[in-house]
């Protein structure tokens with residue numbers, strides 16, 4: 001094969017046309033191009049490509065540029081502006097083979113414009129809104145010279161104690177898989193080589209959301225059927241949608257860390273799923289193989305990881321240090337290294353970087369004068385998407401919407417909390433640019449009414465928790481206490497409440513409480529805020545709770561105390577405006593929970609689609625010897641799929657087009673949805689299926705489809721779902737994915753519990 005002269009290819013900050021003139025055939029053929037380049041590389045250069053480093057404020061840039069020019073770094077993350085990244089790409093262009101760098105970042109729910117956290121995006125059940133958020137994030141990130149994101153994060157989470165619940169899309173396999181596909185397509189656009197697209201790397205592969213006890217980084221022990229059926233499909237959906245990258249999980253799976261797991265990385269990902277992209281370890285994960293106790297030292301850790309198929313090593317030095325020796329001693333083969341390098345080069349090719357290393361960096365004269373310029377934000381889209389993600393949990397006596405002419409006491413530590421509003425993993429979002437609830441309510445109410453603000457409580461009065469949360473943050477303390485005593489704060493809030501028509505209390509968690517390494521044993525709103533709520537309730541004024549939190553909380557008491565509850569998660573840059581739109585009725589809430597709210601932490605796990613059992617609890621007929629906790633009511637506080645509207649919806653006349661289905665046939669399930677209230681509104685019609693008797697136990701129901709529908713007041717519509725054999729397939733004990741003949745129950749509802757049911761038989 002003819003050798004490529006990369007020097008000539010990229011010497012002049014090559015544009016696509018320059019390259020095309022120089023080596024048309026080579027650049028057109030990815031495999032040939034990558035093979036040729038690989039053939040020219042020294043061992044050091046190859047190992048350099050496997051190194052992904054984090055760029056911190058303290059890093060000496062000159063040294064990094066030297067390393068890059070020497071061919072010893074393949075990519076960076078956390079450097080996020082064009083002026084920062086251009087000199088590094090220049091350094092790469094000075095290296096012997098001029099292999100371009102790529103620049104990565106955790107663009108999870110927005111880049112400069114911060115959209116609601118992922119769990120909130122899932123609450124919208126609105127694939128168009130979710131797609132818009134991903135597309136805008138990609139455009140903003142690409143405009144800041146980023147080539148790849150470590151997202152989407154599609155770990156199914158069924159234990160709300162896990163802090164990273166906030167980062168994923170909830171508990172349900174079907175919903176998360178749909179969103180996974182949408183996000184990959186949104187980030188990558190028509191092609192990851194497009195200048196305004198970024199490559200997606202789905203994470204954390206695999207099963208990270210199932211860490212034992214919800215304790216971060218803990219082990220995962222899971223049956224193969226459960227993996228295939230419930231936890232793996234969202235990653236697979238991302239791969240099928242064309243995700244160019246995969247980030248490997250920090251946890252172990254059935255005794256083998258993901259980072260050393262050849263079954264996971266090779267047999268499943270590459271062979272069974274046919275993945276042809278880049279795999280990246282999570283932060284320091286190769287070194288952690290020693291801590292896991294599967295490698296006795298760094299040398300063995302590097303060997304296990306490269307053998308398992310971990311292409312790039314994120315922020316640890318072990319590949320650089322150990323691979324040459326391992327190769328020399330014959331413990332690994334040249335092909336182990338070459339295969340990894342091939343994927344790195346292939347990903348860079350797919351990002352369009354060989355065609356133009358400056359594709360997303362652009363020319364210096366085009367750099368934004370002000371990185372944080374308002375004009376770079378997408379505020380109206382952020383407001384619209386945030387409104388769609390809010391979930392109305394309670395609205396006794398139509399307390400909401402509020403009148404704009406009212407006097408409103410706005411209290412709570414989250415009413416004026418710009419950092420928290422953005423949620424964790426807020427990428428390049430700037431707190432000063434986020435709209436607090438106080439700002440939003442004031443803007444919407446204008447001169448008509450009045451907002452009286454009082455803080456009322458600190459996030460928590462537990463100093464150790466505050467210290468922990470602030471320790472987690474590197475830049476500045478995030479949780480800043482009001483130094484006044486708890487009683488003084490409450491008294492001030494009560495005074496405000498007494499002089500108001502209605503009280504709005506913004507309560508919940510600070511963003512750091514729902515983050516990496518932020519597992520909790522308790523899902524209550526912290527006591528300081530519960531004391532505040534109690535005092536507010538005692539005033540007798542109508543009480544509206546605006547919840548901000550990154551996981552389901554146990555809010556049984558608050559459910560009893562409050563007249564209305566709006567779940568707002570962490571709603572992003574435009575959060576305050578979006579929440580105000582809903583509070584004052586300028587937008588009718590339409591969100592539905594993507595995760596069950598337990599009554600207490602002790603009930604966990606509470607996911608709706610658990611497997612059938614021999615002694616199920618029967619609602620209304622408790623009695624002994626059925627599955628329940630005898631010291632509390634059985635069942636969740638709010639079920640999966642639940643969420644109210646300011647209007648009312650009814651479902652009637654559910655029908656199936658037939659009582660039987662052939663293997664190749666189609667069945668129509670229909671229902672009449674009517675808006676029986678006085679306002680226009682949107683709701684989500686959900687289709688669940690239960691396989692009544694199979695060769696193994698099956699879930700009590702599974703979400704199989706949904707439609708979000710807008711109806712005018714008084715309007716009705718017949719909603720149709722088509723059911724085929726594919727919707728009935730599952731992984732059996734032999735891991736064969738097939739449907740079994742027999743009876744199936746079809747349920748349609750506006751949440752997972754309150755449903756209508758019909759049955760059919762698969763022939």
Ligand code: BGC
Pocket residue numbers: 106150203247282283516
């Ligand atoms: C997280 C990843 C993240 C990486 C880089 C790790 O601590 O687990 O999700 O992508 O850091 O920021």
